[in-house]
Amino acid sequence: MLNDNATAKPSLAPPVVRFAPSPNGLLHLGHARSAVLNTRFARSRGGSFLLRVEDIDTTRARPEFEAAIFEDLAWLGLEWPTPVRRQSEHLADYEAALTELRKLGLLYPAFLSRAEAADRVRAIDASGGSWPRDPDGVPHYPGDDRALSDRQRTERIDAGEPHAWRLDMQAAVQNLDGALHWDEHGAGPNGETGTLAANPAMWGDVKLARRDIPASYHLAVSVDDALQQVTDVIRGEDLFASTSVHRLLQHLLGLPSPRYHHHSLVCGSDGCKLSKRDGATSLASLRQQGATSDDILALAGLAQSA
Ligand code: GLU
Numbered sequence: 095m096l097n098d099n100a101t102a103k104p105s106l107a108p109p110v111v112r113f114a115p116s117p118n119g120l121l122h123l124g125h126a127r128s129a130v131l132n133t134r135f136a137r138s139r140g141g142s143f144l145l146r147v148e149d150i151d152t153t154r155a156r157p158e159f160e161a162a163i164f165e166d167l168a169w170l171g172l173e174w175p176t177p178v179r180r181q182s183e184h185l186a187d188y189e190a191a192l193t194e195l196r197k198l199g200l201l202y203p204a205f206l207s208r209a210e211a212a213d214r215v216r217a218i219d220a221s222g223g224s225w226p227r228d229p230d231g232v233p234h235y236p237g238d239d240r241a242l243s244d245r246q247r248t249e250r251i252d253a254g255e256p257h258a259w260r261l262d263m264q265a266a267v268q269n270l271d272g273a274l275h276w277d278e279h280g281a282g283p284n285g286e287t288g289t290l291a292a293n294p295a296m297w298g299d300v301k302l303a304r305r306d307i308p309a310s311y312h313l314a315v316s317v318d319d320a321l322q323q324v325t326d327v328i329r330g331e332d333l334f335a336s337t338s339v340h341r342l343l344q345h346l347l348g349l350p351s352p353r354y355h356h357h358s359l360v361c362g363s364d365g366c367k368l369s370k371r372d373g374a375t376s377l378a379s380l381r382q383q384g385a386t387s388d389d390i391l392a393l394a395g396l397a398q399s400a
Contacts, residue, residue: 109141109325113167114315117147118154120376121166123360124330127394131357132328133172144322145174150181150188150309166377170387179322181314188309191317191347192259192302198346200266201302203247203257206237226298229335234298235260259303266342267295276341279326280355282334294342296335316340320349331356360394 113129115121121129136143145167149155167174181188195201206214215233218225226234240262242250251257274292281287294300302313319327319340334356344351362375380390388398 107325109136109139110144110323111136111141111326111328112144112146112319112322112324114146114148114318114329115163116151116154117149117156117159117163118151119159120162120378122375122377123362123380123390123394126166126170126377126390127360127396128328128330128357129167129172130170130391130394130396131355135326135328135355141325143172143174144324145172145178146318146322147178147180148311148314150185150307150311150314152182152307155182162378166381169377169381170390179318181309181318184318185308187317187321188303188313191313191343192308194347195261195302200262200346201259202240202242202262202299203251204235204237204239204260204299204301205250205255205257206235206239207256207305211236228297235301240299256305258301258305260299260301263295263297263299266346270345274338274341274345276337276351277353278337278356279353280328280357281331282356283331286334292338292341294338297339300339312336312339312343316343316347316349319352320344320347324352326353326355328355328357330359332359358395 111132113125113132115125115129133143135141145163147160147163149160192201211233214236215225218236225236228234239247240260272291274294275289276292278287278290282290300312301310303309316339318324337354337356341351343349360375377390380393385393391398
């Protein structure tokens, strides 16, 4: 029987927060905002601030970016316990979660490549259909592999056919009747706050393990927040919609649900989505141009050192 641990109850225990960047580019002002908000939250409540390196995407993670993360955060005056948790060193934890979901019959091998999936959606759109998109605008998985028999799955896997693992969303949300909620202490992009209803179905059959990597962001973040006993997730509102998936995975895997505090993003001249590819707002380049840590705080929309 699934055990739906209720969302975290108010407690007097000191909070545990984490900042969890991916080392696939230089940190920018948005990261500084998030890291400093986390650290201030923990400091003001006698809690702990953890740094976690989310490097499961081995095609993009690079050691020099990890080194730059440590350097930038130390320069901002942040401290964290070491060794830090590097997700690439804990793949067995994610595999264990996948095994559990497989046992629940909620996981299926998805054989369409990205290009094949895109072609299929294009064909549906062209024939006047309208295929659902997730909150990031990505089409839901259009394959019908969910209907394959166990024998067909095994045969194709044994034949070496590349495959990802996806959650059968319809089966996963069956019987939930809108009963999944999370505690939002910040706000979503439209000011949503308080006890919020999760709506994971809007993401379709999310990928929980990639063809080339035996985990995905959604899976690893949900498992790690529980393993590291994170009580409060403080992160940008660009991840607000993802919380619905994390809440569902917590429910399915019997993990506790932290409190969430989504914060507004740092906006640049051309919008609020600063990219790691946009070197101009990287902390390293601002520092090279002579910015002080107080300048960075101001640019990140934060009051000076609390
Ligand atoms: N690794 C994610 C990122 O760099 C953040 C994950 C999270 O805070 O939940 O965007």
